[in-house]
Structure formats: C-alpha cells, structure tokens
Amino acid sequence: MGLTKRPDSYYVEFRVIDSADGKSLVLASGVQGARKKRWKVGCLNKTVAREMEAAIKTRILLGQEQTEQAKPVLxxxxxxxxxxxxxxxxxxxxxxxxxxxxxxxxxxxxxxxxxxxxxxxxxxxxxxxxxxxxxxxxxxxxxxxxxxxxxxxxxxxxxxxxxxxxxxxVPMPDPQNARDRVLSEEEWGKLYQAAKPHLQPVLLLAYQLGQRLSEIVNLTWDRVDLKRGFVTLRSQDTKTKKPRQVPITPDVRGTLQQLAKLRSLATRHVFLYQGEPLKDFRTAFRTALKDAGVIGFKFHDLRHCAATNLRRAGVDTTTAMQIVGHTSPQMWKRYNHIREEDLSQAATKLGKYLQQTTPRTLDGQAESR
Missing domain, CATH: 1.10.150.130 (Tyrosine recombinase, N-terminal domain)
Incomplete structure (x- = not known):
C-alpha cells in the first residue's frame, strides 16, 4: 500500500487478512474482504519509514506478524x-x-x-x-x-x-430499587416555600415538566422560546441522546420570564447562583427538605411527580412520555404512580359513564322483585 505522512509520523499501510489459524497476518492486496492495517513508524524520516515498510512486509511474508487477537493484551x-x-x-x-x-x-x-x-x-x-x-x-x-x-x-x-x-x-440481578415516592400537594407546597430563591425555579421545572437534573442545570437561554412556550433540548442535552421539545406550563413560563429580566450577560445559563451557573445545590435541597418536614425524598423523585401529574391531568401516554423523555412504556409505568384516590376517582368516572350509557340495572332488579 505504501507510506502515508501525517503531522506526527509516517505510517506504513498494507492490505491484509488473517491466516487460517488466526494467529498471523497475510498480505492480501486486491483480495476481496481484505482490511487495511496501519503501523506507526514514529518519526518523520522518509528513509527510516521505507526501511520500516520493508521490515514489516518481510515479517508478514514470513508469517511473523501477529494478529491483534494473537497478541496478549492486558x-x-x-x-x-x-x-x-x-x-x-x-x-x-x-x-x-x-x-x-x-x-x-x-x-x-x-x-x-x-x-x-x-x-x-x-x-x-x-x-x-x-x-x-x-x-x-x-x-x-x-x-x-x-x-x-x-x-x-x-x-x-x-x-x-x-x-x-x-x-x-454473567446475569445482573434486579436491584429492586424502583422508587414510588411522590409528593402530596401539601408536601410540594411546603418544599417549594422552604427552598431558597435560587432553588425554587429548579424545583418547579423538575416538578412540573419532569426534566432531569442535568437538563435543568445545563439549560441555556438559546434553548428557551418563551414566545412559543417551549424548551428545546438537543440530542447532546439529553440522557437518551434524543432531542425533544418540552412545552412549558404557565407557572414555568412566568418563572422564566422573571429570570429573563434578571438575565446575566456574563453567561448563557438560565439558572444561576451569585451570578455563576448553578451546579451543586445538594446542600440547599437537603435544607429545604428538612425545613419543609419532607422525608424519604430525592431530587430525582420529582420526575415521578411530573409523570404522575401528567397522567392524572389526562395527558395521553405518548405525549407524556415525550415531555419527560421516557423512551419505553416500561419506564413510563415505573415513574407513573397510582394512589388509592386515583382508583376511587376512576370508579366514580366509570359509574357516571355507565349511568349515562347503560340501562339502570339496579332499579330494574328492584322492580323485578
């Protein structure tokens, strides 16, 4: 194949295939399925590179150039x-x-x-x-x-x-670590009020939109469209490497509008603390939990709250999954929690529907007696 000169070194290249036993390389110029193998000379001297090219070719012809698989790699x-x-x-x-x-x-x-x-x-x-x-x-x-x-x-x-x-x-056992902690409306109100001013907007986005921590703290103003009412996340912004648009609620819109008025020209980041991009708020979050009297709760559980609230609001599963960034129904089900009150409300809704669409069975039974 010849020599290739790059800024750091000359490189020797040959077309090769593995030998029948898979332990050495065989020259295979023009052979279908052959791959290009490159060796780094380690210098920019063309004479040395030519000598290296000849030495490597000789080793290959003699069956002395091992395949990668044959070389012991620690x-x-x-x-x-x-x-x-x-x-x-x-x-x-x-x-x-x-x-x-x-x-x-x-x-x-x-x-x-x-x-x-x-x-x-x-x-x-x-x-x-x-x-x-x-x-x-x-x-x-x-x-x-x-x-x-x-x-x-x-x-x-x-x-x-x-x-x-x-x-x-080797199988990996199920860690059995699925969480089902969802804040009650009262707990959410206490937590939000107890949080420091710089933490409140972060909690609001996580609670209402279900955005991940990294999606929130890395959010920049070019991703926010207050006029249309969307936060646009690029593939590099999300854990799943898939872009998505997140519609903002009236509460979130109002909060972002307030932050926009105080926007710092020194940074593109939306969420700041003392003029710098907000990165670590673990201490502030723990303090807010303690002051609010909320126990057994983690920041990531706010995604569970968002998923559950979307379902209770009647948002269809496909749309809700898009908003919070879930890629599978199994993950959606894991984050979506059903309380006893939800079951009771479902029975009430079903009862009203049946009363409007089916004969009054119980009255009929009473008359037959």
Whole structure:
C-alpha cells in the first residue's frame, strides 16, 4: 500500500487478512474482504519509514506478524485504550466510567490477559465488590461496574481482541430499587416555600415538566422560546441522546420570564447562583427538605411527580412520555404512580359513564322483585 505522512509520523499501510489459524497476518492486496492495517513508524524520516515498510512486509511474508487477537493484551492496557476512544469520551457517563475503571475494574482485572478473563472471574468480582468503608456494595452499584466492564469488552470483541464477552454471560440481578415516592400537594407546597430563591425555579421545572437534573442545570437561554412556550433540548442535552421539545406550563413560563429580566450577560445559563451557573445545590435541597418536614425524598423523585401529574391531568401516554423523555412504556409505568384516590376517582368516572350509557340495572332488579 505504501507510506502515508501525517503531522506526527509516517505510517506504513498494507492490505491484509488473517491466516487460517488466526494467529498471523497475510498480505492480501486486491483480495476481496481484505482490511487495511496501519503501523506507526514514529518519526518523520522518509528513509527510516521505507526501511520500516520493508521490515514489516518481510515479517508478514514470513508469517511473523501477529494478529491483534494473537497478541496478549492486558486488561489495564485495553482499559486505557478504551477510555481514550472518542466514542467513549462523548458518553454522558464518561467520568463515572473513568472512576469505575480506575478504582474498581483495573485493580481487580488489570493484570489479567484480556482473552483469559472468564465468566467465573466476573462472578468473583461481583462477590468481592465492597464500598470504601469495607461493607458490601449495593446490587445497583455492582451492576453499574458490570455495565462498564461489559461495554468495554464488547468494544474489544468488535475489534477482534476477544472472541466472546465473558461479562455478557454473567446475569445482573434486579436491584429492586424502583422508587414510588411522590409528593402530596401539601408536601410540594411546603418544599417549594422552604427552598431558597435560587432553588425554587429548579424545583418547579423538575416538578412540573419532569426534566432531569442535568437538563435543568445545563439549560441555556438559546434553548428557551418563551414566545412559543417551549424548551428545546438537543440530542447532546439529553440522557437518551434524543432531542425533544418540552412545552412549558404557565407557572414555568412566568418563572422564566422573571429570570429573563434578571438575565446575566456574563453567561448563557438560565439558572444561576451569585451570578455563576448553578451546579451543586445538594446542600440547599437537603435544607429545604428538612425545613419543609419532607422525608424519604430525592431530587430525582420529582420526575415521578411530573409523570404522575401528567397522567392524572389526562395527558395521553405518548405525549407524556415525550415531555419527560421516557423512551419505553416500561419506564413510563415505573415513574407513573397510582394512589388509592386515583382508583376511587376512576370508579366514580366509570359509574357516571355507565349511568349515562347503560340501562339502570339496579332499579330494574328492584322492580323485578
């Protein structure tokens, strides 16, 4: 194939296929299905690059150039390559993956050859995973580690470094962590009133529109259309990587209009604290919960409130899912909670409907007696 010069180095390229035993490369210029393989010379000297090209070609002809699959790759080496990949760096969970790799997976799997990791090793990891204080980690925490490991090894499979993914052959148990905490109208009123002024608008968007925390704190004014009444989220703004339009309620519109009047020219962000983009309000949120006397509640539970309120308001499932950003009916059902009062109201509505559309059965029965 020849040489290619790039700013950092010369590169040697050949068209190759794997040998019959899968352990070495075979020159295959013009052969259908052959792939282009590139070697980095490491310098910008063309003479050295020509010598490297000849040496690599000789190794291939002699069957001495191993395939990637034949080369022993340690997990810690692959982990570094994996975390350096652009497709991984763009994931919203990238920083979590870096931490899980560095603090958990590499210390356990780091010295193992990638191809020698077995399902039993994954099971052993799950069994020994502990918190920093030495107690056993929760099932959800262990599952999070497992998901990162599984994805990293899936990428290795796609790159022909592994034949199969051992982490995919180990089941992840259901953490049984579904929450059903929804604020009553009284609790919501107390929480909102107890919140600091900079926190109130954030709580309102989460409670009425069901936006995720990251969607709220990263919201910029170019995403807000007060005239049309929409917040437009781009694919890079959402957890699901799918864009969506969120219609704003009258309360939210009024709040955003007030914030627009005080808008800072120093930043595009909508929600600020002391002139800076709002990032961490955990302390303020905990204080508001305490002052309001609301217990057993998390910020993410506000999405449950929004989903439940949309259903009670009679919004159809498809539209409601679009507003809060759910991609599956199963997730919608998980976030949508039915109280005893809802069931009673449903029976009342059904009774009124039957009275208007069917014969009066009970009166008929009384007359027949």
């Amino acid at each position: 997990f810690k080496e692959w982990a570094k390559t994996y975390l350096d990949m652009e497709s991984v760096k763009t994931l919203r969970s990238y920083q979590d993956r870096v931490e899980i790799m560095g603090k958990q997976l590499i210390p356990f799997f780091g010295g193992k050859i990638l191809g020698e990791i077995k399902p039993a090793d994954v099971e052993t990891y799950r069994g020994q995973r502990k918190k920093r204080n030495g107690s056993m980690a929760s099932t959800q925490t262990i599952n999070n580690d497992h998901i990162v490991l599984k994805h990293a090894l899936n990428v290795a499979v796609r790159r022909d470094l592994l034949v199969s993914n051992p982490a995919a052959r």
